[in-house]
Amino acid sequence: MSFLFMQFITRLSRWALSGPRAWLSIIFAVFIVLLFVYKSLVSPTDNPKEYLLPSGEAKTSIKPSDTNANTDEDNDYGSLVTTDPLQHVEKVTAPLPSIEYVIKSGDTLAGIFARLGLSRESLYSVLEADQEYLVLEPLLPNDKFTFKLNEDGELAELNRRLDVSKSVSYVQHENGGFSYEEHIKPITYTHETVHSKVVSNFYLSAKKAGLSDTNILIIQDVLKGRVNFRKDLRANDEFDFVVKKGSIDGVKVGEDQLEALGITVKGETYRAFLHSDGRFYDEAGNSLTPALLRWPTRKHYRISSSFNANRLHPITGHPAPHNGVDLATPSGTEVLATGDGIVTRVASHKYAGKYVVIDYTGPYGSRYLHLNKILVKKGQKVKRGQVVALSGNTGRTTGAHLHYELHVRGRPVNPMTASIPTTQSIPDSMRSEYNANVASWISMMTDRKSKRADVHKEMPEQTEVDSGAE
Numbered sequence: 001m002s003f004l005f006m007q008f009i010t011r012l013s014r015w016a017l018s019g020p021r022a023w024l025s026i027i028f029a030v031f032i033v034l035l036f037v038y039k040s041l042v043s044p045t046d047n048p049k050e051y052l053l054p055s056g057e058a059k060t061s062i063k064p065s066d067t068n069a070n071t072d073e074d075n076d077y078g079s080l081v082t083t084d085p086l087q088h089v090e091k092v093t094a095p096l097p098s099i100e101y102v103i104k105s106g107d108t109l110a111g112i113f114a115r116l117g118l119s120r121e122s123l124y125s126v127l128e129a130d131q132e133y134l135v136l137e138p139l140l141p142n143d144k145f146t147f148k149l150n151e152d153g154e155l156a157e158l159n160r161r162l163d164v165s166k167s168v169s170y171v172q173h174e175n176g177g178f179s180y181e182e183h184i185k186p187i188t189y190t191h192e193t194v195h196s197k198v199v200s201n202f203y204l205s206a207k208k209a210g211l212s213d214t215n216i217l218i219i220q221d222v223l224k225g226r227v228n229f230r231k232d233l234r235a236n237d238e239f240d241f242v243v244k245k246g247s248i249d250g251v252k253v254g255e256d257q258l259e260a261l262g263i264t265v266k267g268e269t270y271r272a273f274l275h276s277d278g279r280f281y282d283e284a285g286n287s288l289t290p291a292l293l294r295w296p297t298r299k300h301y302r303i304s305s306s307f308n309a310n311r312l313h314p315i316t317g318h319p320a321p322h323n324g325v326d327l328a329t330p331s332g333t334e335v336l337a338t339g340d341g342i343v344t345r346v347a348s349h350k351y352a353g354k355y356v357v358i359d360y361t362g363p364y365g366s367r368y369l370h371l372n373k374i375l376v377k378k379g380q381k382v383k384r385g386q387v388v389a390l391s392g393n394t395g396r397t398t399g400a401h402l403h404y405e406l407h408v409r410g411r412p413v414n415p416m417t418a419s420i421p422t423t424q425s426i427p428d429s430m431r432s433e434y435n436a437n438v439a440s441w442i443s444m445m446t447d448r449k450s451k452r453a454d455v456h457k458e459m460p461e462q463t464e465v466d467s468g469a470e
Contacts (some may be wrong), residue, residue: 004465009017015197022430025308026126027066028191032049033248037050037177040126046099049072053294058222074189085170094278097148097149098146098147098148098149099116099146099147099149099278100144100145100146100341101116101144101145101146101147102142102143102144103139103140103141103142103143103144103145105142105336105384106140107139108139109123109136109139110123111138112145116147118147118154118155118251119154119155120136122154122155124350125172125176125177125178126155126158126170126178127349127350128178128351129170129177129178129180129201129315129320129350130180130349130351131322131349131351131352131396132180132320132321132322133168133180134347134349134355134357134367135160135162135168136158136160137349138168138345138347141159142206143160144160145158145159146158146159146160152174155172156171156172157169157170157171157172158170158313160209161252163254164248164249164253164353165184165185165187165248165253165254166182166183166184166185167182168180168181168182168183168185168358169181169182169183173318175318177318179318179319180319180415184222185248185310186248186255186447186458187246187247187248188192188246188247188248189244189245189246189252190244190245190247191242191243191244191259191444192242192243192245192256193240193241193242193444193445193447194209194210194240194241194242194243195238195239195240195445196208196209196238196239196240197236197237197238197239198233198234198235198237198239199235199237200235200237201233202216202220202229202233202239203216204309205239206219206239209210209239209241210240210243210256211243211256211258212255212256213268213342214255214259214342214359215241215243215256215360216256216279216360217340217341217342218258218361219241219261219263219272219292220256221361222261222272222280222288222289222290222341223261223263223270223272223290223359225288226270227263227270232265232266233265233412234266237263237264237265238263238264239261239262239263239264240261240262240263240445241258241260241261241262241445242254242258242260242261242441242444242445243257243258243259244256244257244259245257252401258274259272259273259274259441260272260273260274260438260441260442260444262442262445267379270289271442273281273421273434273437273438273441274362274439275426275430275434276430276433277302277419278362278364278408278409278421279362279364279421280361280362281425281426284425285363285425285426285431285434285440286425287421287424287425289362289421290339290340290361290384290421291339291384291420291421292338292339292360292364292420292421293338293339293384293385293386294337294338294415294416294420295336295338296327296335296336296337296338296366296368296402296404297327297329297333297334297335297336297402298334298336301327301328301329301330301333301402302328303325303326303327303328303416304326304327304328304401305322305325305326306322306414306416307322307323307324307325307413307414307415307416308320308321309321309323309411311414319417321412322406323405324367324369324403324404324406324412324415324469325403325404325411325414325415325416326401326402326404327391327401327402327404327425328399328403329391329392329402330391330400331372331390331391331392331393331400332391332392333390333391334387334390334391334400335371335388335389336384336385336386336387337358337366337370337382337383337384337385337386337388337404338360338361338366338406338415339358339360339364339366339384339421340361340381340382340383340384341358341359341360341364341365341381341382342352342359342379342380342381342382343356343357343358343376343378343379343380343381343388344357344358344359344365344378345357345376345378346374346376346377346378348394349369349395350395350396351395351396352369352370352395352403353369353370353371353392353393353394353395353396353397354370354371354372354373354389354392354394354395355367355368355369355370355371356368356374356376356388356389358382358388359401362421363408363409363410364406364407364420364421365406365407365410366406366407366415367403367405368389368402368404368405369395369402369403369404370391370392370393370394370395370397370400370401370402371389371390371391371392371394371402372389372390372391372392372393373389373390373392374389375387375388375389375390376389378389381432406418406420422459
């Protein structure tokens with residue numbers, strides 16, 4: 001090879017005499033020399049141990065055999081490189097991403113899911129779980145929803161803040177459906193005593209004194225057998241009431257609860273007091289709360305599905321309560337208000353169908369689902385026995401029927417067995433407790449009335465308020 005190389009150089013020298021040819025000859029010769037040097041330095045070897053790190057340690061290579069086996073042959077190769085470069089890196093579980101959404105006017109739940117890119121299937125699963133609670137709708141501007149997503153970007157949890165004291169969640173379980181959860185904060189209660197006088201009519205005067213429409217209706221209902229609020233009341237007739245207010249961190253929670261009331265008409269004072277059973281009684285302990293109807297229909301139809309607060313889903317095994325009773329009513333059957341009250345909601349739900357919610361005097365309320373036609377409007381006053389709707393087959397059903405719920409203090413109870421108001425008196429076993437509460441409430445109202453007479457003799461229309469922590 002050296003002889004050939006020298007011949008090549010001799011021929012090249014004859015050709016590269018001078019000038020540019022001389023420079024090209026030199027560059028070409030240097031390139032050939034460097035090529036030979038490089039080839040001699042990087043010649044392949046069959047011994048992996050000859051591959052050295054700068055520190056002198058043997059480089060590692062990947063064996064085609066099992067990298068987890070610990071053998072003498074493996075030791076010859078050093079530490080084997082794993083196929084997973086993150087095997088020894090500490091794994092940290094990242095929190096589920098969440099999206100906070102503030103409700104705007106015109107929003108719908110279906111529209112929000114579509115806007116956030118959430119599947120229609122997850123919307124339907126949440127609405128199915130909501131059928132027995134009906135807390136996701138109606139949507140109110142400035143309400144807050146929180147959507148928590150899983151690693152695939154699908155809905156894992158939906159939270160709604162109902163008020164400062166209560167929020168609810170629908171959490172996805174392993175079978176793909178959603179379960180209902182409640183989160184309650186403790187509430188601080190105070191009592192407030194108000195003394196006022198009738199100026200023009202009782203309703204306007206009571207509103208000015210701070211009573212809600214619901215509490216004004218309660219007063220009219222419990223005393224309607226003794227006072228004619230249209231004919232008997234005159235200007236300057238006095239009335240007093242005690243309400244219990246709830247708050248969390250200084251923020252009002254819920255509606256004021258009327259606990260005691262008194263009104264003086266033509267020199268005679270009529271009073272009513274709330275007992276622990278949710279009914280109003282007079283000083284002698286006789287019931288003043290209007291009775292409720294046991295059945296929401298004129299005829300007692302067969303119960304096709306009973307109330308069951310502890311029912312489990314037959315497939316998933318997760319809680320799936322049935323918060324009412326299903327009555328096998330033909331479509332078009334008249335549905336009755338089971339008490340005197342106010343319609344608080346008229347709406348439609350994918351699974352509950354058309355439905356109506358009514359709040360009655362005291363802590364009672366009812367719901368009617370799967371209706372064919374609704375005959376009342378939100379805010380309308382209704383009387384016991386009044387036809388409020390016609391039963392039907394709307395929503396998700398297996399046939400025409402009426403789903404009827406009775407609620408006490410916001411909690412569903414069995415309407416067929418629950419203790420409901422009837423004409424009765426305070427039982428002897430609870431008379432001492434009741435009498436003590438009555439004495440306390442009368443003292444509160446009398447003291448406020450006396451203070452007002454001393455301080456505001458020249459301002460008969462002034463409303464006096466006294467409050468104290470419970």
